[in-house]
Amino acid sequence: MSGLQAEPALAARLGGVLGNRHSRFAVAAVTGGNVSVAAVGVPLDADFEIGSISKxxxxLLYADACERGEISAGMTLxxxxxxxxxEAAQVTLASVSRHSSGLPRLPGAAHPLRRTFALLLRGTNPYGEDxxxxxxxxxxxxxRDPRPRYSNLxxxxxxxxxxxxxxxxxxxLVATxxxxxxxxxxxxxxSAASNLxxxxxxxxxxxxxxxQPWTGEALAPAGGIRASISDMGRLTRALLDxxxxxxxxxxxxxxxxxxxVRIGAAWITLEAKGRSVTWHNGATGGFSSWLGLDRDANTGVVLMSATSASVDRHGFRLLEELTHL
Incomplete structure (x- = not known):
């Protein structure tokens, strides 16, 4: 954990707030370039599904490829x-990156309702396509009309x-x-449970x-990435610096x-009590996550839980507390 510091007090601070539904969780706090990490019920190197933080x-990879000249915002899929x-071939990369392309949340051909029922009844992975x-x-x-509409597809x-x-x-692309x-x-x-x-x-x-774990080659860019809290802390520090x-x-x-409430390339920015918070959350069948940044205060928070109950409000709360220390 080079450059990171384990802080049991950080986990203790959150444990009473998260309650019984979050008995296995990890947290990273980034302040002034320093990363503190902690975990409860799991080892610090445990890897979690980060859900839609994958978006x-x-x-980031989309913006980087634009800067390299490999693609451009006006190119189409x-x-x-x-x-x-x-019809999907005609939408621009920029519109997709802002969730304003007109693409639906999921394709009808994937039978999303049937898969949702299977998830609820049997806990099965609703994705898995190549x-x-x-x-x-x-x-x-x-x-559909090109108004803002969240789209996993x-x-x-x-x-x-x-x-x-x-x-x-x-x-x-992610690796390199x-x-x-x-x-x-x-x-x-x-890409499959066997690759965990x-x-x-x-x-x-x-x-x-x-x-079941949410895996699949197709899913990866929208919700299929996994990581430890240590790596998510490092990523958060890199976003801040x-x-x-x-x-x-x-x-x-x-x-x-x-x-x-405004959007960049996937990342949401909103005004919270006079401060701008840039964030994304994630939710899968068995995990929840939240990553938030107060860029003006050079402060960030990551919360990951091995249960599907939301951690969003706890992340916002911890970020606010850290910016007022």
Missing amino acids: GITG GELLPLGDC LAELLMQARTVRL GFELLGHAVAAGAGLTYRD RLCTPLCLTSLYTP GPDALTGRSRFGRPK GSAPGISALDPVADFAGPA
């Missing part, structure tokens, strides 16, 4: 992925389009452009029922939910 990572002349299956589903999609396609522009798979330069040794994109690392946790519902690739992804460029 934030895809946003169809210029990078073999989508033919379907890239070829994702592209086949995307070709059947009809676009959009970010699945965006990540693979960015990777194609770089001449890499998404897995290799993010993990290697930032020394993130536990952050990875498992030895420190992978099994997530549980808020009622304690075990859930500007050393992360594609750091411009954090900068808001469009309204997302009114003028008080």
Whole structure:
């Protein structure tokens, strides 16, 4: 854990607030360039599903590829992925990165309701497609009006389009452009349950029922990345000091939910009690996560829990407390 400090008091501070539903969790706090990490019920090197914080990572890789000249914001998905002349092929990367492309949350061809019921009843992974299956589903999609609308499908396609522009798979894009330069040794994109690392946790519902891991080649850019709290702390420090690739992804460029909530490339910025907070959260069948930054105060927080109950308000609260120390 080079450059990181284990702080049991940090976990104790959160334990009473999170309550019984979060008996296995980890936290990282970044203040003044220093990273403190702690865990309860799990070892510090345990790896968690980070859920839709994966979209934030895809946003960084998208911005980085734009800066390298490999892609441009005005390019369409169809210029990078073999989508033919379907409607999804016509949307621009910029619109997808801001959730304003008109793509639905999930493709109808994936039978999302049936999969949701299976998740609730049996704890099964509602994803698992490979890239070829994702592209086949995307070709059947009809676009909606281009108002802000959260889209898992959009970010699945965006990540693979960015990777194609770089001449890499998404897995290799994450490894070479993010993990290697930032020394993130536990952050990875498992394509199947058999690819999980030895420190992978099994997530549980808020009622304690075990859930299958959310893995899949297609899913990775939108919600399939896993990492330890130590690596998430390092990533947060890099976001604050500007050393992360594609750091411009954090900068808001469009309204997302009114003028008080704006969006960059996946990252949300909102005004909270007079301060700007840049953040993303994540939720899978058995995990919840939150990463937030007060960039003006050079302070950040990561919370990850091996249960699906939300940790959002606890993350906002801890970030506020740390900025007032």
